[in-house]
Amino acid sequence: MPLILTGLAGLALYAVHLDQVIRQKFEGQRWALPARVFARPLELYTGAALNPRRLSEALDRLGYTRDEPIGAGSYNIRGTRMIVYTRGFQFWDSVEPPRKVNVQFDGQQIAGLHTDEGELPLLRLEPEFIGGFYPASNEDRLLLRLDEVPQALVQALLTLEDRDFYRHHGVSMRAIARALWADLRAGAVVQGGSTLTQQLVKNYFLTADRTVWRKLTEAMMAVLLETHYDKNEILEAYLNEVFLGQIGTRSVHGMAQGAMLYFGRPLGELDASQLAMMAAMVQAPSYYDPRRHPQRATARRNLALRLLAEQGLLTPDQAAAEQAKPLRVVKRTALTLARYPAFLDLVRRQLQRDYPEDVLRNEGLRIFASMDPAVQAAAEAAATSQGEQIAAQRRLPKLQMAAVAADIATGEVLALVGDRDPRFDGYNRALDARRQIGSLAKPAVYLTALEQPERFNLASRLDDRRMSVRLPNGQSWRPRNSGDDYRGDVSLLQALAESRNSATVALGLQVGVPAVLKTLRSLGVGRELPAVPAVMLGAVELTPLEVTRMYLTLAAGGFRLHLRAIHAVTDKDGKPLASYPLSVEQKLDPGSVFLVNTALQEVARNGTARALGRVLPGINVAGKTGTTNDSRDSWFAGFTGNTVAVVWMGLDDNGETGLYGASGAMRVWADMIGRLPASPLTLAEPQGIQWVQGPKGPWxxxxxxxxxxxIPVFDGGAPPGAVPCGSRSAPSPEEEDDESWRWFRKLF
Structure with a gap:
């Protein structure tokens, strides 16, 4: 008797301990929730440059079905219009309700948006999920309230797993007896007797060990759990906790993420057969995995549908119709690991300035990033196709690359690729590969000179001959032109367009190395730079992201924008936590930048990047090729009317590639820009600029x-003999004999 009393006392104390464990862990935040990162939402409005094909691609990425749009997440194309039934979404600044929208197109742009209530000025589609930062447990889940779960799923789940859920108190003797009888008849374990509450306890509090003590603990905790919490709260917790599959080392929990894993759609958009499949998988997700074992999954789903019909929750005809449907499991899902690893790396680095690692991984932050899925897709496609072609042509199997694209108006990073394989989750060359930038540094030299209009203009003559520069240490530096091609006397414009090293150094020595370094800093170069003449030819190591900052300042007319990958952050409930607004600071004279950008257009028209005219006809881009010594690095940086992009190609061991800027990186850049809607570059001409003609070209x-x-010049800075356009006739035939005019004719 004393032994029994001692055992009961110990059991009581153990029950008290279990009760404390339950209450401490089950109250408050029950799960470590991953941070979820979303792309820039697609905005639709009258006049937006968007055609039906591109909108259809965007909707497909979001998991919309092309069908009669009678419910959220569907669309249809009818001639020059699309009917889109959007999903609702809570943004950081407003809630976008679900609605049925008629989108009318006129060629390559939207002509109007209408709903049943009338004209719609703006429509924001829900943003694409692009990745997350996961807890140490590597569990991925998205929480749902019980009232957000389709009733058909709840009915199917209870029918299969726990018909007495609303009648028992944590443990069901009827379910245990029923399972025991089924096991005896089958001669094997074919049915479990655990209630949903017991399953929740096992998954949430305990391990899966098959021991008598674990089963006893499970039963005690199930009773205690139902003592403190009502049935609906327990059911909601179960629906959010249940394990449903695996993505690499990451486990997927909860019905919300399970629906995305298998069907690529929110749970609320699934039909009866899909919901039955979700409930059917609970017993053994690996065994009934519809991708690996479709026959088992189909049989289990059909059993769930038959049981629903037997209980009168479906008619026989409805059950038969749902059983006849294919599984319709998506091959790929937005939850796939390392979908955009390089871009997520940038997001993480920017977030770490404001949030500790444990907050990023556990608090369920919702991060609205700047990535544009269409631009990212174009960058990845160009990296893959052109990268493979160039590597094969040059017999460089280890050729690597990186690419960055940004919005000129906002400074938001639209796309980022850190490897020739965009899915590689490792060394991020866009952020970490510091390589010499070669001729990409030259615009800083010309910008420095053109800021002195009393001394220099685009027609100024430069000495393009072999030279030797005496260095402070007594050594000599001899810059060389590509191919040892020297022209003697060239214009400033020609020197930049043809990327002439000797002429560039001659100009840089006139303005002074310190002045060039100051211009580089104004362009956004934050690193310490060596005060040596070789800097003028790119003897400085920068990452592709840092080069993008330089050329963004040029593209923005001398205004330096902060490159940002994040627009806003909210908590798990949608409450705004932080925003990252536009940051602009004027760093350079707009007139000088306009002159340099005009010259960079000539680079693309008739200079080292003239092949762009054939590949991108009519877009009128500006850009600069870059090649380092022995062709170790191939660069191209350029911009259109709305996008600045930088591409680098090379070998990780800094070996020779044989690639020039135009034969390597520029091909990738052109491919990427060619996949996007055309946005021709039209430079905004600032005040204080006039166009002139005269005996000295080029034109x-x-x-x-x-x-x-x-040629454009500052007011009062015209070359000798030039006059403002409109005040005299075009140059005479005698004037055409000028060397610069002959150069212009040669280009054509």
């Missing part, structure tokens, strides 16, 4: 000038 396309050619 640039200028509709306002007689004959259609001239």
């Amino acid at each position: 640039l396309p200028a509709a306002q000038c007689p004959g259609g050619f001239g």
Whole structure:
């Protein structure tokens, strides 16, 4: 008797301990929730450059079905219009309700948006989920309230797993007896007797060990759990806790993420057969995995549908119709590991300035990033296709690359690729590969000179001859032109367009190395730079992201924008925590930048990047090729009317590639830009600039000038003999004999 009393006392104390464990862990935040990262939402409005094909691609990425749009997440195309039934979404600044929208197109743009209530000025689609930062447990889940769960799923789950859920108190003797009888008849364990509450206890509090003590503990905790919490709260917790599958080393828990894993759609958009499949998998997700074992999964799903019909929850005809449907499991899901690893790496680094690692991994933050899925897709496709072609042509199997694209108006990073394989989750060359930038540094030299209009303009003459520069240490530095090609006397414009090293150094020595370094810093270079003449030819190591910052400042007319990958952050409930607004600071004279950008357009028209005219006709881009010594690095940086992008190609061991800027990186850049809607570059001409003509060229396309050619200069900074356009006729035939005019004719 004393032994029994001692045992009961010990059991009571153990029950008290279990009760404390339950209450401490089950109250408050029950799960470590991963941070979820979303892309830039697609905005639709009248006049937006978007055609039906591109909108259809965007909807497909979001998991919309192309069908009669009678429910959220569906669309249809009808001639020049699309009917889209959108999903609702809570953004950081507003809630976008689900609605049925008629999108009318006129060629390559949207002509109007209408709902049943009338014209719609703006529609934001829900943003694409692009990745997350996961807890140490590597569990992925998205919480749902019970009232958000389709009733058909609840009915199917209870029918299969726990018909007495609302009648028992944690443990069901009827279920145990029923399972025991089924096992005896089958001669094997074919049915479990655990209630949903017991399953929740096992998954949430305990291990899966098959021991008598664990089963006893499970039963005690199930009773205690039902003592403190009502049935609906327990059922909601179960629906969010249940294990449903695996993605690599990451486990997927909860019905919300399970629906995305297998069907690529929110739980609320699944039909009866899909919901039955979700409930059917609970017993053994690996055994009934519909991708690996479709026959088992189909049989189990059909059993669930038959049981629902037997209980009168479906009619026989409804059950038969649902059983006849295929599984319709998606091959790929947005939950796939390392979908955009390089971009997520950038997001993480920017977030770590404001949030500790444990908050990023456990608090369920919702992060609205700047990535544009269409631009990212274009960058990845270009990296893959052109990268493979160039590697094969040059017999460089280890050729690597990186690419960055940003929005000129906002400074938001639209795309980022850190490896020739965009899915590689490792060394991020876009952020970490510091390589010499070669001729990409040259615009800083010319910008420095053009900020002195009393001394220099685009027609200024430069000495393009072999030279030797005496260094402070007594040694000599001899810059060389590509191919040992020297022209003697060239214009400033020609020197930049043809990327002439000797002429660039001659100009840089006139303005001074310290002044060039100051310009590089104004462009956004934050690293310490060596005060040596070789800097003018790119003897400075920068990452592709840092080069993007430089060329973004040029593309923005001398205004430096902070490159950002995040727009806003909210907590798990949608409450705003932080925003990352536009940050702009004028760093350079807009007039000088305009002159340099005009010259960079000539690079793409008639200089080292002239092949762009054939590949991208009519877009009128500006850019600069870059090649380092022995062709170790191939660069191209350029911009259109709305996007600046930088591409680097090379070998990780810094070996020779034989690639120039135009034969390597520029091909990837052109491929990427060619996949996007055309946005021709039209430079905004600042005040204080005039177009002139005169006996000294070279000439640039200028509709306002007689004959259609001239050069822009600062007011009062015209070359000798030049006059403002419109005040005299075009140059005479005698003037055409000038060397610079012969150069212009040669280009054509």
